[in-house]
Amino acid sequence: MHELGIVVEVVKQVEELAKHNNVDKVIELTIEVGEVSGVIKEYFEDAFKWFIKKSEYMKECKLVYVPIQGISYCEDCKNTYPTTKYGKECPKCHSPHTYLVSGQEVLIKDIKVQNKEN
Amino acid sequence: MEDIKTIIVNRSAYANNDLEADLLRDYLFDHRTFLINVMSSPGAGKTTTLIKLINALKDTFKIGVMEADIDSDVDAINVAKETGVKSIQLHTSGMCHLDAGMTKTGLDEIGANDLDLVFLENVGNLVCPAEFDTGATMDMVILSIPEGDDKPLKYPLIFQKCDLVLINKIDTKQYFDFDFDKCNEMIHYRNPNATVINISALTGENINLVKDYLVKRIREWR
Numbered sequence: 243m244h245e246l247g248i249v250v251e252v253v254k255q256v257e258e259l260a261k262h263n264n265v266d267k268v269i270e271l272t273i274e275v276g277e278v279s280g281v282i283k284e285y286f287e288d289a290f291k292w293f294i295k296k297s298e299y300m301k302e303c304k305l306v307y308v309p310i311q312g313i314s315y316c317e318d319c320k321n322t323y324p325t326t327k328y329g330k331e332c333p334k335c336h337s338p339h340t341y342l343v344s345g346q347e348v349l350i351k352d353i354k355v356q357n358k359e360n
Numbered sequence: 361m362e363d364i365k366t367i368i369v370n371r372s373a374y375a376n377n378d379l380e381a382d383l384l385r386d387y388l389f390d391h392r393t394f395l396i397n398v399m400s401s402p403g404a405g406k407t408t409t410l411i412k413l414i415n416a417l418k419d420t421f422k423i424g425v426m427e428a429d430i431d432s433d434v435d436a437i438n439v440a441k442e443t444g445v446k447s448i449q450l451h452t453s454g455m456c457h458l459d460a461g462m463t464k465t466g467l468d469e470i471g472a473n474d475l476d477l478v479f480l481e482n483v484g485n486l487v488c489p490a491e492f493d494t495g496a497t498m499d500m501v502i503l504s505i506p507e508g509d510d511k512p513l514k515y516p517l518i519f520q521k522c523d524l525v526l527i528n529k530i531d532t533k534q535y536f537d538f539d540f541d542k543c544n545e546m547i548h549y550r551n552p553n554a555t556v557i558n559i560s561a562l563t564g565e566n567i568n569l570v571k572d573y574l575v576k577r578i579r580e581w582r
Contacts, residue, residue, distance in 0.1 A: 244456050244488035251459075252373045263367060273373070280487060280517070330549065338549060348373040357363045 245285040248348055249293050253300060256353055260299035263355065270304045270354035276345035278312040278325055312345025377492055380460035384467075384495030393472045394578045395463075395480060397496035399518060401511075402484030404504040405528045407435050409561040410479055414443040416571040421476040421578070426450055426466040428458045428483050435481060446470060457488035460495040477578060486511065490518035497581065504529040505536050509543035512550055520550045524557070526570065531560040 252273065260268050275281050287305060294300040312325030316332035317339040323332065325345055332340050372378070388395050400406050407427075414423055425447040427435040436449035450466045452458060458466075463480060472478055480496060482489040499522040503511055506529065512519040519525065525547055527540070540558065547554050555573060559566040 244491055247455050247457060247459070247488065247492065248373050251376060255371065255373070255376060256369075259367065259369065269364065280491060350369045350371045350373060352366050352368045352370075354364060354366050357365075 245281055246289045246293070248281060249286065249289040252348070252350060253290075253293055253297055255350060256303075257297055257299055259353065260355065264357075265299065265355035266357050267355070268300045268303045268353050269356050270306060271300070272306040272308060272351040272353070274308045274310050274347065274349040274351050276310045276312060276347045278342065278345040279348055281348060283307055283309070308351065310344055310347065313343050314340045315343045316340045374492070377459050377461070380464070381493035381495035384460050384464055385497065387464075388467075388472075388495070388497060391473050392582055393467075393475055394477045394498070394581060395467070395472075395494075395496040396477070396574075397480050397482055397489075397494045397499045398502065399482045399486070399489045399499065399522070400484060400502035400504070401486050401507060404484070404502045404507065405561045406481050406484065406502055407438060409502055409526065409528060409559070410481060411439060411442045412561050412564055412567045413570060413574070414439070414445055414479070416567055417477065417574065418443065418445060420575060422474065424448075424470045424472065424475045424478045425481065426463075426470060426478065427481045428452055428462075428466075430456070430483060446475075452483060456483055456485050457492050458482055458494055459492045463494045463496070477574075486515040486518050490515070490521060498523050498577065500524045500526065502526045502528050503543075505532050505538045508536075509539045509546070512543065512546040516550050519547050519554065522551070522554060524555050524570075524573065527556065527558045528561055530558045530565065531563050 256268055256271060290305050294303055313322050314325045315322050316337055318337035319335040321334050325342060330340060331338055398406055423445045425439050428450045430452055436447045440447040448470050501518055501522045544556055547556055557566060557569050
């Protein structure tokens with residue numbers, strides 16, 4: 243459900259960029275989404291498809307959704323491991339002193355824009 | 361002929377909101393208004409807890425309440441009737457959480473400049489409100505006994521980012537197999553700095569402990 247809130251924020255930021263760069267339209271948007279960010283790809287894509295209809299520059303924008311693996315770091319044995327498989331506890335030394343290094347982000351990576359030639 | 365180019369952005373989707381939230385915290389500090397973001401699942405007892413807390417605190421601080429819901433204004437009417445403090449309803453228009461921008465609009469509407477303490481009752485949900493920083497000075501989560509002791513495990517983010525956890529409805533503990541030690545352990549596993557207080561908003565048990573915690577915290581902050 244909160245995918246919509248994130249889509250609104252993403253579209254707002256891209257629209258501002260498009261305006262600032264004086265482009266005619268944005269034809270592609272690449273976002274990187276962490277697998278422990280709480281975002282569900284299908285919901286995000288649906289909300290995106292619906293919401294860009296209301297946009298000025300992104301009506302025909304294609305969405306490229308790149309999932310990013312959740313990786314945790316163990317402060318005790320200095321190893322990294324996949325977060326979704328093992329959770330908070332380090333699978334090597336069983337320490338709980340671990341923290342997430344990637345996988346929580348929702349990042350606007352880049353946009354492809356199009357300008358009519360004058 | 362058409363000209364296509366790529367613009368590298370590398371910007372978090374939350375960047376705008378995080379910036380607005382930080383600005384809001386500065387604004388609140390300048391006006392000495394302490395804002396508490398109250399989060400829980402639907403039915404955990406946010407409104408009842410707030411009514412009890414506000415009645416305990418209203419002689420010490422000038423208080424306001426912002427009730428956020430997807431629709432309806434039953435909470436705002438109830439709180440105003442039961443406490444006599446200023447209360448407004450914020451509608452999120454279908455959105456499952458409040459962001460910093462909506463919070464600022466609410467603060468302007470309620471006239472937060474003249475208030476010492478504002479409670480923001482967020483939308484009942486353990487997932488979405490945790491993702492968006494409202495700009496609040498403090499985050500509080502209410503978990504109730506019937507929901508079960510495993511919620512900190514299932515919804516880690518909200519327990520990870522909060523300052524205070526209230527375990528509510530302890531008057532019903534004999535009917536449920538809620539394990540207090542296990543729940544405490546799981547909260548502190550995620551968030552070693554969280555304070556946990558067991559309460560019953562219905563009977564008023566331990567509301568005084570929450571009051572003392574908040575008074576101390578607000579005085580230190582000011």
